[in-house]
Amino acid sequence: MKRGGWLTAERWALGGLLFGWLMPLRWKLATFAAYTSESLADDRFAPLLRRPETLWGVWLPTGLLLSVALLVASRRLRQVAAWVTVLASGMLMLHARTFAWQVFVTSFWSALWLGWLVSRPVADSRSGVAVRGRLLAQAVIGLVFLGAATGKWTDGYWSGAVMHDLMFVQHPAPQYAYLRGHLSAEQLRTLATWYSRAVVATESLFGLAPFIPARIALPGLIVGMLGMWLASAPGVIEVLAPLIGVAAAAHRLPTHDE
Numbered sequence: 001m002k003r004g005g006w007l008t009a010e011r012w013a014l015g016g017l018l019f020g021w022l023m024p025l026r027w028k029l030a031t032f033a034a035y036t037s038e039s040l041a042d043d044r045f046a047p048l049l050r051r052p053e054t055l056w057g058v059w060l061p062t063g064l065l066l067s068v069a070l071l072v073a074s075r076r077l078r079q080v081a082a083w084v085t086v087l088a089s090g091m092l093m094l095h096a097r098t099f100a101w102q103v104f105v106t107s108f109w110s111a112l113w114l115g116w117l118v119s120r121p122v123a124d125s126r127s128g129v130a131v132r133g134r135l136l137a138q139a140v141i142g143l144v145f146l147g148a149a150t151g152k153w154t155d156g157y158w159s160g161a162v163m164h165d166l167m168f169v170q171h172p173a174p175q176y177a178y179l180r181g182h183l184s185a186e187q188l189r190t191l192a193t194w195y196s197r198a199v200v201a202t203e204s205l206f207g208l209a210p211f212i213p214a215r216i217a218l219p220g221l222i223v224g225m226l227g228m229w230l231a232s233a234p235g236v237i238e239v240l241a242p243l244i245g246v247a248a249a250a251h252r253l254p255t256h257d258e
Contacts, residue, residue, distance in 0.1 A: 005252070005254060006253075006254075007073055008252060009117075009249045009250075009252035009253050010078055010114065010117060010118055010249060011070055011249075012245050012248040012249040012252060013110065013113070013114040013117070013245045013246050013248075013249035014066060014069055014070045014078065014081065014114065014245070015070060015245055016110060016241045016242045016243070016244050016245015016246065016248070016249075017066055017085060017107055017110055017111060017114070017241075017242050017245060018063070018066040018067060018070055019237075019238070019241040019242075019245075020103050020106065020107055020110075020238045020239065020240075020241035020242040020245075021059070021062065021063050021066060021085070021103070021107060021242075022063045023237070023238050023241070024235070024238065028059075032052070032055050032056060032059065035052045035055060035097050036052040036053075036056070038052075040096055040097070042096050044096075045094070045095070045096040049091070049094050049095045049096055050095075050096045050097075052097070054091070054095060055092070055095060055097060055098065058088045058091050058092060058095075059088070059092065062084055062085055062088040065080070065081045065084055065085075066081050066085065068081075069081035075118060078114075078118045079115070079118045079119055082111050082112075082114040082115035082117075082118055082119075083111075083115045083119075085107060085108075085111035085114075086108060086111045086112050086115055089104045089105075089107040089108035089111060090108055092104040093105060093108060102239045103238045103239050103242075105144065106144060106239050106240070106241075106242045106243050107242050109140045109143070109144055109242075109243075110140065110242035110243060110245060110246045111242075112140070113133075113136055113137055113140050113246050114246070114249070116133075116136065117129075117133055117249070127254060129253070130253035130254050133250055133253050134214040134218065134250045134251075134253060135210065135214070136250075137218070137246050137247060137249070137250035138209040138210045138212070138214060138217050138218070138221075138250070139209075139210045140243075140246060141206065141209050141221055141243050141246065141247060142206060142207050142208065142209035142210045143207075144243060145203045145204075145206035145207045145209070146203075146204075146206075146207030148203050149200060149203035149204040149206075149207055152196075152199065152200045152203065153200065157196050157199075157200055158196070158197060158200065159193060159196075160189065160192040160193030160194070160195070160196040160197070162196065163192050163195060163196035163199070164188070164189055164192035164193070164196075167192070167195075167232075167233070168180070168188050168189075168191070168192045168195075169188075171233055173233045173234060176233075179191065195231075199228075202224065202228065206221060206224065209221060214250070214251075218247050218248075218250055218251040219251060221243075221247045222244055222247045222248060222251070225240045225243060225244050225247070226240075226244070228240065
């Protein structure tokens with residue numbers, strides 16, 4: 001594959017990271033601004049990881065760096081952007097305000113994969129890098145979904161009770177509001193049960209991605225994650241975007257040395 005082909009693959013991963021990191025931009029800006037005006041006293045977190053200035057000082061510069069790395073064809077810049085994002089995601093996963101934000105978990109693993117890819121020795125066999133890169137991408141995505149699935153291997157999720165209360169009864173997304181207005185309480189509960197079971201089964205299946213041939217697994221993961229976004233709340237795309245970028249980038253990697 002020509003140099004431009006490698007650049008395109010790496011930009012897929014960068015684009016997924018950037019989208020997840022910044023979007024929805026207005027909501028994140030408003031949320032961080034609200035955090036700035038609120039004090040937080042929680043001794044479980046180090047002082048640095050309670051300060052709102054840490055959020056701005058980590059999140060905003062990292063987003064700008066990813067933006068520049070996406071636009072400028074500099075391998076060194078992509079290396080810096082990837083490893084800075086690994087560190088930034090790690091900090092935000094530990095911050096008192098954002099430790100529960102799943103986008104920083106998917107960003108951490110996606111940036112780690114990209115960091116490996118862009119830091120490979122130039123003299124490495126490109127076909128060898130492609131094989132390892134695909135397998136590592138499948139492992140990263142599989143690991144994330146396996147973690148998500150194991151948290152749902154409970155009676156509450158299999159019965160649909162959790163999804164019923166959180167999504168079908170309370171969530172303001174248009175599709176759930178429509179269902180509440182057109183289905184009876186019993187129909188809504190039945191749909192929630194089968195929807196919840198489908199989510200558990202799908203995430204468990206995605207956890208097996210490393211054991212499925214890349215030519216099947218990677219396109220399947222991309223389509224499957226886009227389907228999860230369409231069938232779920234709109235905000236889930238920020239969590240999935242970094243993983244979609246990794247899958248798309250790995251799928252673009254070359255098969256033969258050129």
